[in-house]
Amino acid sequence: MGEVDEAFVQALEHRPKLSVTEAEGIPLIDLSALSATNTSIKNPDSTIRDLVVEIGNACKNWGFFQVINHGVPTDKRRSIENMARKFFEQPLEEKRKVRRDEKKVVGYYDTEHTKNVRDWKEVFDFVVESPCLMPTSPDPEDKEIAETYNQWPDYPPEFREACEEYAKEVEKLAYKLMELIALSLGLPPDSFNGFFKDQTTFVRLNHYPPCPAPHLALGVGRHKDAGALTVLAQDDVGGLEVKRKSDGEWVRVKPTPDAYIINVGDIIQVWSNDAYESVEHRVMVNSEKERFSIPFFFFPSHYTMVKPLDELTNEQNPAKYRAYSWGKFLTTRKGSNFKKLEVENVQIYHFRVQELADKLDGALSINNK
Ligand SMILES: O=C(O)CCC(=O)C(=O)O
Numbered sequence: 580m581g582e583v584d585e586a587f588v589q590a591l592e593h594r595p596k597l598s599v600t601e602a603e604g605i606p607l608i609d610l611s612a613l614s615a616t617n618t619s620i621k622n623p624d625s626t627i628r629d630l631v632v633e634i635g636n637a638c639k640n641w642g643f644f645q646v647i648n649h650g651v652p653t654d655k656r657r658s659i660e661n662m663a664r665k666f667f668e669q670p671l672e673e674k675r676k677v678r679r680d681e682k683k684v685v686g687y688y689d690t691e692h693t694k695n696v697r698d699w700k701e702v703f704d705f706v707v708e709s710p711c712l713m714p715t716s717p718d719p720e721d722k723e724i725a726e727t728y729n730q731w732p733d734y735p736p737e738f739r740e741a742c743e744e745y746a747k748e749v750e751k752l753a754y755k756l757m758e759l760i761a762l763s764l765g766l767p768p769d770s771f772n773g774f775f776k777d778q779t780t781f782v783r784l785n786h787y788p789p790c791p792a793p794h795l796a797l798g799v800g801r802h803k804d805a806g807a808l809t810v811l812a813q814d815d816v817g818g819l820e821v822k823r824k825s826d827g828e829w830v831r832v833k834p835t836p837d838a839y840i841i842n843v844g845d846i847i848q849v850w851s852n853d854a855y856e857s858v859e860h861r862v863m864v865n866s867e868k869e870r871f872s873i874p875f876f877f878f879p880s881h882y883t884m885v886k887p888l889d890e891l892t893n894e895q896n897p898a899k900y901r902a903y904s905w906g907k908f909l910t911t912r913k914g915s916n917f918k919k920l921e922v923e924n925v926q927i928y929h930f931r932v933q934e935l936a937d938k939l940d941g942a943l944s945i946n947n948k
């Protein structure tokens with residue numbers, strides 16, 4: 580077994596077990612009720628209501644589920660998968676022509692770190708709305724906003740079209756899922772839609788090459804997704820592991836052909852005031868096979884102030900988080916991808932009301948707003 584650069588090596592307690600626990604019980608949800616001609620989310624009949632209960636339970640108990648009969652055309656998925664394969668096959672100097680840097684925040688990148696350990700992967704990112712508006716600096720006083728444009732490679736020639744068409748289809752699915760989630764929280768279905776006007780959503784093409792030391796390195800280290808919802812396509816190789824809520828065990832999400840893996844992100848956790856929690860996950864690599872995956876990170880507009888929804892808080896269940904600016908949060912995270920930080924990255928628990936109270940050593944009387 581070969582060795583890898585020290586930058587990739589996980590601390591002992593975070594190294595993957597090479598024996599795999601398959602995730603029995605990650606809910607598999609059939610969305611065909613949504614495409615039946617006589618049903619609509621706006622006017623839910625009993626089939627939609629059953630679906631809403633299923634989605635609510637999956638969000639509460641797992642934070643992760645898979646969907647089938649989701650309405651995303653298979654040919655659009657095949658096409659972006661083929662483009663990803665062709666793009667990553669190229670020599671490094673070709674891929675680096677569209678590399679990401681501190682100014683161009685999307686494009687090709689092969690040195691991402693998760694919690695200060697380098698990931699065994701290369702990625703290509705593109706924003707779904709181009710230009711996409713984002714603050715230029717994490718400094719709360721700096722109000723400058725910049726337009727982000729995608730960088731498209733010359734090869735393969737159909738790359739851009741395949742990416743844009745795919746994103747359009749997955750976006751429709753993401754909106755439907757947010758509507759079902761709203762209903763499952765007892766809210767009107769369109770409760771979240773307004774946050775996604777001027778969205779900062781991006782799609783990532785992930786390529787995990789075979790790794791000579793899969794017992795030391797990870798494709799992506801343990802993390803939670805910061806956005807609202809992630810809609811993930813994985814190929815048939817497998818490697819995604821989810822930290823099971825019931826016992827903290829890392830379990831593998833078995834690939835289901837053409838299904839999407841959906842997970843609740845930090846923003847839904849905050850909006851729902853912890854009714855639904857964002858769950859930790861990571862990606863294992865293996866020594867024989869390369870793996871591809873395509874997450875769609877559904878992100879609100881930069882000017883969204885993320886906080887528990889008023890409809891979901893009251894005197895008995897006060898807001899557990901202070902409002903934070905999504906744009907500033909995102910810019911802080913993006914900036915940190917370029918350096919190996921000595922300190923932990925910004926996390927939603929930094930905005931927990933309790934956290935603040937603890938910090939001030941009880942001097943503060945908790946403000947329920
Ligand atoms: O590749 C995967 O299966 C998941 C990747 C992931 O969790 C991420 O990019 O946030």
Ligand SMILES: [Fe+2]
Pocket residue numbers: 802803804860
């Ligand atoms: Fe993730």
